[in-house]
Amino acid sequence: MTAKLNARSEPKTRILDIAERLFSENSFASVSIRNVTSLAHVNLSAVNYYFGSKKDLFHEVYIRRATEMNHERLLLLNDFSSLAEKEGRNVTVKELVYALITPPILWLYDKEQGLSVYIKFLARAYLEKASDMSHVLKEEVDVFDIFIPYFNKIYPDLEQNDLYWRIHFTMGAMHHTINHIDRIGLLSNGKCKAENWEKTRDRIVAFCSKGF
Amino acid sequence: MTAKLNARSEPKTRILDIAERLFSENSFASVSIRNVTSLAHVNLSAVNYYFGSKKDLFHEVYIRRATEMNHERLLLLNDFSSLAEKEGRNVTVKELVYALITPPILWLYDKEQGLSVYIKFLARAYLEKASDMSHVLKEEVDVFDIFIPYFNKIYPDLEQNDLYWRIHFTMGAMHHTINHIDRIGLLSNGKCKAENWEKTRDRIVAFCSKGF
DNA sequence: GTCTATATTCGGATAGAC
DNA sequence: GTCTATCCGAATATAGAC
Numbered sequence: 001m002t003a004k005l006n007a008r009s010e011p012k013t014r015i016l017d018i019a020e021r022l023f024s025e026n027s028f029a030s031v032s033i034r035n036v037t038s039l040a041h042v043n044l045s046a047v048n049y050y051f052g053s054k055k056d057l058f059h060e061v062y063i064r065r066a067t068e069m070n071h072e073r074l075l076l077l078n079d080f081s082s083l084a085e086k087e088g089r090n091v092t093v094k095e096l097v098y099a100l101i102t103p104p105i106l107w108l109y110d111k112e113q114g115l116s117v118y119i120k121f122l123a124r125a126y127l128e129k130a131s132d133m134s135h136v137l138k139e140e141v142d143v144f145d146i147f148i149p150y151f152n153k154i155y156p157d158l159e160q161n162d163l164y165w166r167i168h169f170t171m172g173a174m175h176h177t178i179n180h181i182d183r184i185g186l187l188s189n190g191k192c193k194a195e196n197w198e199k200t201r202d203r204i205v206a207f208c209s210k211g212f
Numbered sequence: 213m214t215a216k217l218n219a220r221s222e223p224k225t226r227i228l229d230i231a232e233r234l235f236s237e238n239s240f241a242s243v244s245i246r247n248v249t250s251l252a253h254v255n256l257s258a259v260n261y262y263f264g265s266k267k268d269l270f271h272e273v274y275i276r277r278a279t280e281m282n283h284e285r286l287l288l289l290n291d292f293s294s295l296a297e298k299e300g301r302n303v304t305v306k307e308l309v310y311a312l313i314t315p316p317i318l319w320l321y322d323k324e325q326g327l328s329v330y331i332k333f334l335a336r337a338y339l340e341k342a343s344d345m346s347h348v349l350k351e352e353v354d355v356f357d358i359f360i361p362y363f364n365k366i367y368p369d370l371e372q373n374d375l376y377w378r379i380h381f382t383m384g385a386m387h388h389t390i391n392h393i394d395r396i397g398l399l400s401n402g403k404c405k406a407e408n409w410e411k412t413r414d415r416i417v418a419f420c421s422k423g424f
Numbered sequence: 425g426t427c428t429a430t431a432t433t434c435g436g437a438t439a440g441a442c
Numbered sequence: 443g444t445c446t447a448t449c450c451g452a453a454t455a456t457a458g459a460c
Contacts, residue, residue: 011425026341027239032453043426048455127336127391129238141399162415164400169419172388173381179339180380187353188376203374207381211419223443244435255444260437 012050014040017114020061024121028058028130055130062125065118066136070143072103077147091150094209100147100167101174101204108178109197123179155212170208177204224262226252229326232273236333240270240342267342274337277330278348282355284315289359303362306421312359312379313386313416320390321409335391367424382420389416 076099107115288311
């Protein structure tokens with residue numbers, strides 16, 4: 001292999017990958033273009049050349065994968081929905097929570113495509129004023145709007161208020177796990193670990209579906 | 213009133229208050245000493261004079277109130293514990309979750325002492341590498357260690373693993389609510405609001421204690 | 425498209441007068 | 443203790459050679 005180690009992909013992709021990682025671990029302001037370009041093995045001016053500005057780069061980082069994840073949620077929902085129909089029953093809460101939780105947690109543990117990094121990036125981006133997350137947020141809200149009727153069928157008497165709050169808490173348990181996947185070890189004095197994604201997912205699903 | 217509007221308190225306190233607010237809304241790197249000093253109506257050099265450096269200022273911001281909150285949690289636990297003893301029963305999960313959740317949520321809605329700001333600051337500080345949160349984290353872990361035996365009495369057969377995870381998810385629902393108290397409106401297309409702290413607290417307690 | 429050089433701005437920290 | 447002035451480093455962005 002004669003090429004440099006980190007030079008296997010296109011410069012633009014390499015910049016996006018590195019930026020995604022750095023922005024997932026540090027705040028927007030504390031990541032410099034210099035950090036990005038040096039780690040991506042491209043020239044300092046490459047970011048401006050390919051993206052225009054640091055903000056634009058940030059923007060492209062989340063645009064790149066934004067819709068994918070919500071799409072996966074809906075695919076799971078469809079699977080459960082047609083299965084339930086075939087069996088002549090309602091979709092269960094467990095299935096609904098499962099469909100909401102699985103894609104992000106699955107991504108969190110992905111090592112190959114860097115999806116793990118993106119999930120952490122997203123969680124951090126929500127807090128950044130520099131980022132306009134309305135786009136991502138709107139997509140997520142749209143997805144929830146598709147899930148809501150299913151919940152309503154299960155709990156016809158539940159106030160809409162309460163329903164939204166419970167979805168909110170479910171997202172909270174998930175986001176917290178994503179943001180602080182390492183803290184569970186500290187919290188338990190080293191006794192606990194986030195072993196594998198299925199177990200983590202199942203734990204969240206069990207906890208949250210009981211909460212509904 | 214002859215004095216300047218924002219000059220009622222000591223310079224040092226004023227700096228801390230402003231810094232707390234700015235750090236609660238923005239990342240460490242994106243807040244400048246110049247932002248802080250101009251809003252606090254003190255001279256640019258005052259931060260270095262009183263605290264030494266920007267990092268030291270950040271550190272003092274969270275040291276100032278760190279122990280208070282966990283202290284309040286333990287006070288609540290003690291109340292419930294002696295009440296339960298008097299009634300010859302175990303402390304309930306609801307009470308335990310209540311004791312863990314109430315102080316932060318109560319603070320979140322406080323408008324007078326600026327505790328609300330501190331809670332948001334804390335949530336953000338957890339993500340900052342610039343901050344060494346081991347101090348705060350250790351205190352929280354110590355508090356959990358006091359709560360654990362109570363949970364164990366209620367669920368003697370529950371694996372410690374599961375217990376820690378459930379506390380983790382509870383903290384998640386809480387932190388998410390704190391971090392995104394405004395998002396519940398967006399999520400529900402304006403139908404929901406975080407009306408008052410008791411209702412919010414009760415919602416979290418209900419959801420999470422069912423999850424145990 | 426990739427490099428160097430640089431213009432420009434901004435922020436942290438300090439020195440030194442008062 | 444409070445102010446002004448300033449040093450220094452770092453960072454974004456751009457201009458222009460190759």
